[in-house]
Amino acid sequence: MAGLGRTKISLPTQLASAFSFDRKFAFCFSSSNGVVIFGDGPYGFAANVGSAPNVVYDSKSLTYTPLLINPVSTASAFSQGEPSAEYFIGVKAIKIDEKVVSVNTSLLSIDSNGVGGTKISTVDPYTVLEASIYKVVTEAFVKASIARNITRVDSTPPFEFCYSFDNLPGTPLGAAVPTIELVLQNENVVWEMFGANSMVNINDEVLCLGIVNGGENPRSSIVIGGYQLENHLVQFDLAASRLGFSSSLFARKTDCFRFNFTSTA
Known part of the structure; x- marks a missing residue:
């Protein structure tokens, strides 16, 4: 295990100090493999079709959002007044198929007790939503799925909303289900979040919405979990306190497994 948090003893900070490079690191994970890159880009990926050129990401091709500081530590043991070493971003709204979902917006902010807000987590396998947010998001997702004539089937724990592959076409971005958008x-x-990141294949017949109910009064209202991070390049720019991210690499005909260590051109 490697500590990648916002502390003075974390691996990114120590490597940046030892080798005099920018306090940045990026990761790109897939279901089978992945990569963590310390320092700045550009980041090159081999295309998965024919002799197509590499796909290259740099500071101009990533989307950036501020990294927020939770004033209260989220660790199991901490000193009074110590801020959290975890990574938080500011979600302002949630959309399903481009329609805004009505959520309690006060839950989207971090309060003075360190409660609320949106956390990036590779520890949680799937995205976790506070109970009331989960309710309205899943209701909107189900409604949009009915409009698409997608057949719902029995739940498969820990997932509540599952669907048959019947009448559900595939796309380069995964199953053609309603799109989930986090407006920053x-x-x-x-x-x-397209089908490749929102839906979990259970077997050859069933796939489920990979979002779970976090219950009432969780520490963080939204936790973006590992499955939803897969096949996105995510950069943590600690010096500038911002998070950079790509869209799904599938849209560029590549994936995290094809990170190119030898060339970025």
């Missing part, structure tokens, strides 16, 4: 600092900065 403004309408132009959006984290999109």
Whole structure:
């Protein structure tokens, strides 16, 4: 295990100090493999079709949103007044198929007790939503799924909302289900979740919405989990206190497994 948090003893901070590079690191995970890169880009990926050129991401091609500081530590043991070492971003709204879902917006902010807000987590396998947010998001997702004539089937724990592959076409971005959008600092900065990141294949016949109910009064209202991070390049710019992210690499005909260590051109 490697500590990648916002502390002076974390691996990114120590490596940046030892080798005099920017306090940045990025990761890109897939279901089978992944990579963590310390320092700045550009970041190159081999295309998965024919002799197509590499896909390259740099500071101009990533989308950025501020990293927020939770004033209260989220660790199991901490000193009074110590801020959290975890990574938080500001979600302003949630959309399903481009329609805004009515959520209690006070839950989207971090209060003085360190409760609320949106956390990035590789520890949680799937995205976790506070109970009331979960309710309205899943209701909107089900309504949009009915409009698409997608057949719902029995639940498969821990997932409540599951669907048959019948009448559900595939796309390069996964199953053609309603799109989930997290609107960040403004309408132009959006984290999109297509079928490849929102739906979990249970077997050859069933897939389920990979979002779980976090119950009432969780420490963080939204936790973006590991499955939803897969096949996105995510950069943590600690010096500038911002998070950079790509859209799904599937849209560029590549994936995290194809990170190119030898060339970025």
